Structures are given as C-alpha cells and as structure tokens.
Amino acid sequence: MKKILFVASECVPFVKTGGLADVVGTLPKIFDKRYYDIRVVIPNYHCIPWEYREKMITTAYFYMDQHGENLYVGVKSLQIDGIYYYFIDNEQYFGGSVPYYDMFQDLERFAFFSKAALSILPVVDFKPDIIHCHDWQAALVPVYLNTIFQGNGFYWGIRTVMTIHNLQFQGIWNVPHIQGITSLPDECFQPGRLVDPYQNMGVLKEHQNANLLRGGLVYSDYITTVSNTYAGEIQTSYYGEGLDGLLRMRHERLWGIVNGIDYDTYNPATDSKIAFNYDVSNFREQKRANKRALQEELGLPVDDYHFMIAIISRLTDQKGLDLVNYVMNEICTPDTQFVILGTGDERYENSFKYFQSIYGDRVSANIYYSDERSHKIYAAADAMLVPSRFEPCGLTQLMSLRYGTVPIVRETGGLKDTVWPYNEFEQTGTGFTFTNYNAHEMLNQINYAKHVYYDQRDNWDRIIERGMSVDWSWQNSANIYRDLYDRM
Numbered sequence: 001m002k003k004i005l006f007v008a009s010e011c012v013p014f015v016k017t018g019g020l021a022d023v024v025g026t027l028p029k030i031f032d033k034r035y036y037d038i039r040v041v042i043p044n045y046h047c048i049p050w051e052y053r054e055k056m057i058t059t060a061y062f063y064m065d066q067h068g069e070n071l072y073v074g075v076k077s078l079q080i081d082g083i084y085y086y087f088i089d090n091e092q093y094f095g096g097s098v099p100y101y102d103m104f105q106d107l108e109r110f111a112f113f114s115k116a117a118l119s120i121l122p123v124v125d126f127k128p129d130i131i132h133c134h135d136w137q138a139a140l141v142p143v144y145l146n147t148i149f150q151g152n153g154f155y156w157g158i159r160t161v162m163t164i165h166n167l168q169f170q171g172i173w174n175v176p177h178i179q180g181i182t183s184l185p186d187e188c189f190q191p192g193r194l195v196d197p198y199q200n201m202g203v204l205k206e207h208q209n210a211n212l213l214r215g216g217l218v219y220s221d222y223i224t225t226v227s228n229t230y231a232g233e234i235q236t237s238y239y240g241e242g243l244d245g246l247l248r249m250r251h252e253r254l255w256g257i258v259n260g261i262d263y264d265t266y267n268p269a270t271d272s273k274i275a276f277n278y279d280v281s282n283f284r285e286q287k288r289a290n291k292r293a294l295q296e297e298l299g300l301p302v303d304d305y306h307f308m309i310a311i312i313s314r315l316t317d318q319k320g321l322d323l324v325n326y327v328m329n330e331i332c333t334p335d336t337q338f339v340i341l342g343t344g345d346e347r348y349e350n351s352f353k354y355f356q357s358i359y360g361d362r363v364s365a366n367i368y369y370s371d372e373r374s375h376k377i378y379a380a381a382d383a384m385l386v387p388s389r390f391e392p393c394g395l396t397q398l399m400s401l402r403y404g405t406v407p408i409v410r411e412t413g414g415l416k417d418t419v420w421p422y423n424e425f426e427q428t429g430t431g432f433t434f435t436n437y438n439a440h441e442m443l444n445q446i447n448y449a450k451h452v453y454y455d456q457r458d459n460w461d462r463i464i465e466r467g468m469s470v471d472w473s474w475q476n477s478a479n480i481y482r483d484l485y486d487r488m
Helices: 019-030 103-124 140-145 175-182 212-219 228-233 244-249 283-298 321-326 346-358 371-380 396-402 413-418 439-455 457-469 474-487
Strands: 002-007 036-043 057-066 069-080 083-089 130-134 159-164 172-174 209-211 222-225 254-256 307-312 336-341 363-366 383-386 406-410 432-434
Touching: 002 019, 002 103, 002 474, 019 036, 019 130, 019 474, 036 103, 057 103, 069 103, 083 103, 103 140, 103 172, 103 175, 103 212, 130 140, 140 159, 140 212, 159 212, 172 175, 175 209, 209 212, 212 244, 222 474, 228 254, 228 413, 283 307, 283 336, 283 371, 283 457, 307 371, 307 439, 321 346, 321 439, 336 371, 346 363, 371 396, 383 396, 383 439, 396 406, 396 413, 396 457, 406 413, 406 439, 406 457, 432 439, 439 457
Parallel strands: 002 036, 002 130, 036 083, 130 159, 159 222, 222 254, 307 336, 307 383, 336 363, 383 406, 406 432
Antiparallel strands: 057 069, 069 083, 172 209
8 A cells, every 4th residue: 555645734624724724635535545655744723613623632742853952743634535734833933813823934934834744753663755846935845855864764765746835935934944934954955055156156145045846856766746738837047936957957857737626615516605596408598597696695687688797716916816906897798797706906905895896786805705705606607817927827717617617717737727718710718718817908809709609609509518518527637636645
C-alpha cells in the first residue's frame, strides 16, 4: 500500500478561503483505499467549526526546538470518510479567529507548521512514501526534510511533490529573519536555493530576500501546478513572478494537472440549495424556472427574456474586474441582468454598488459570500463571466459547465484548458473565449454570446448540452496524480 501525506494550510470541510481547500479536502477521497493510505495534516485553527473540534482526539503532544525555543506541538486527529486528518495544535500560532494574519507573522507560523508536520510522523507512527506539499505555507517541508531531518533514519527515502496553486503568493522576507525563524542551516541560503541568485546579485546578505516557495521548488522531487496551460505560462517572465528561470530549469519535473470539482456537491439534479432540480434532459424549462426564482429573490424584474450574466469571484485585480468596470455601461443594456457575488478590494466592491445604484433593475451587487446564493446563481444564470488576468485553474467555470451556465472566459491557465471556444460552423465548443487582456475584446464575446442566445437558441442549448456532458470531476485528475505517485 502506498502511503501519502498531504500538508496544507487549509482543507474542506474544516477551513476554506479558496480553491486550495477544495483540492486538499476532495482529492484524497478519490483514491482507492485498498491501495492508497492518504492522510492530511493542517493547523488546528481556532476557527475550525466546533462540530469538528469537539470530535477531535488528542493523539500526542511534545516539545520541538524551533529558533532556540522549545515550542509546544499538540497533535489532534479525526477520521472522516476513511481519511485520517491530523491537526497541529499550538495556541500561540493558531489560536486566532482567522487562518491567516499578515505575511510577517504567517512566515513564522507556517515555518513552525512545516517543521511540526514532519516531527509528528514518528509520534503518530506514519511514514509516508510521498509528502504532497501545497503552496508556500507548506514549502519548507521539502527543505527541512532534505536538510536537518536527514540525520534521522526514519525520514530516509521519503519523496516530496510541491504543488503551486497560485504562484503570486510565495512567502518572502529578508534572509536574517527567515533564517532566524526557521533555524535552517547556512547552506539553504546559498544563491540558487532559497535565495534568487539574480535578484540578489551584488546585495549584502543581510539585505537579500529569501523565498519559501522557491525553497520548496528547489528541494522537492516533483512539482505540479493546477493546469497544463498554467504550467507553461509560469515558465515565462510575464506569468513567472520571478521564478520562471527556476521553473524552466526544472521543467522535466513539472506537471500540469487540472483541478476537478466534487460532482456530488455540485449536482443540479440533487442540489438542495436550488429552487428546481434538473439535468441535461430538462434544463431548458428548469433553468428558466431557477432564473425566475432568483430574479424574484434579488428584486430584479422577473422576465425570461433577460440575458443574465453572473460573476462569482474574489473582487481583485487578478480576476479581470478592471476590464468589467471599463465597459460596464455597455454590458448593462436593457435586455441584460448582471449579478455579482463576492468580496475583495474596496474599489471593486464600491464600483459594483455604484452600478447597482444607477441600474437598479439590471444589476444586483451581492457584496458578501454565500455558498447557498452561489448555487442558486449557477442554476439560474445564462452565462458566467471569468475574464481573469491570470487563472492557475479556476473552479467557477467548472461549476458553471456542470450547471449548464455558459462560461465567457479569457484564454489563460485553467480557463483555456477547460472551456472550449464555440465554433458555430462546426457546432463545437462549450463556451465563449477571448485571447487578449482587453475590455472590448471581452465585450465582443459577451455580445456574441447574447446574439447566439437570442437569435440561435437551438445552438445555445447545444452549447449547454456539451458543457453539461463533459466530466470535470476529480476522477480524471486523480488518475494523473496516480500516475505521478507511481512514477515517484
């Protein structure tokens, strides 16, 4: 039996701020438990719901040397759906009401977490064949494993894979601070390891920056990211966030594997959060019924004729919302309804509130996040707009396809891999796409989608049928991960 440990900062159903939690919480459950023993370790945040905290069992506790102090490490465990979850307990680091603080504090917190995740393994009597590390918060695991833990024979032979969910977040601070909080040896801060040899050229060591994610990419055996296109993009200077040279050097060990979604949770045929259930055989009537229910709930005119576009997103620059703002007046024509759900940068929150104030019968700005409301929007909207500047994978377009909501996306990262552009001559494709990061190119695709919706309704319905018929569940992704694990 192959033993694998997932190390991450979040995991559904315990704590979630983004798609990382969905991957860590869903992927281990897909593997056949007869052949794979996959376990997960995350911090024991105080914000984990009590319904899970009260069921946790205290497995062990000990003290660990970290930056010259003996720090308490508690280990709690819980088994759900055949998966063992371990929770690293330390009130000082994880006793707050939110999972993340600011970067300065988080660097120390997750350095402790990474070292503790390795330190608990002999205590819980679990030696994994592979440790699968996720994002910068777990990036020190391969570094620790291949340096200070190599003196202990228990850890010999363990392989590591490092997954990049979003290269924009890396965990960077000056070398003296990183070395102080990690207690890593000097060798880790030589140029080419945690320190970029080019960005720090000619800079005194005390002023050089160390990069935790870079360390994970250097010391891990394999690297994955969450779509094949994104794996290529991050090897270029535009998308590489300063790590493109390293990723080009390691390209033979870099795999792009598209994320999936949980087809039980996101299933319009059984979803209890939507007004009317449906599948590919009866979506024509039932999506209209869901649209009418949502229009009434949001206070929009109840009318089948309106073309409903939705955005479900963090409201940040990455998501292409500057493009939307630029042409919002052109989007909000009398035949269009625009529904936004999400929170983020204040300027975008205020912008959508402003457009709602002047187009009250066309725009509904829901500046908060509600899982129930998101399901209702997926079931009701005609189109989902995802115009991201970059998008490692993206889950919104996958959920939209599942619910028969046609994606309008920019061709980047996972959006390009999962949404196939509509070709009216060959009658192929599952959505509408545009290439350049340009507001009017996006607007042209929105207007083209409206043209097909109003003037070629049979073709529109066939786009929906194709989208709902494609399988973007985790099973396909798990098969590729299985190949990777077996190779390792």
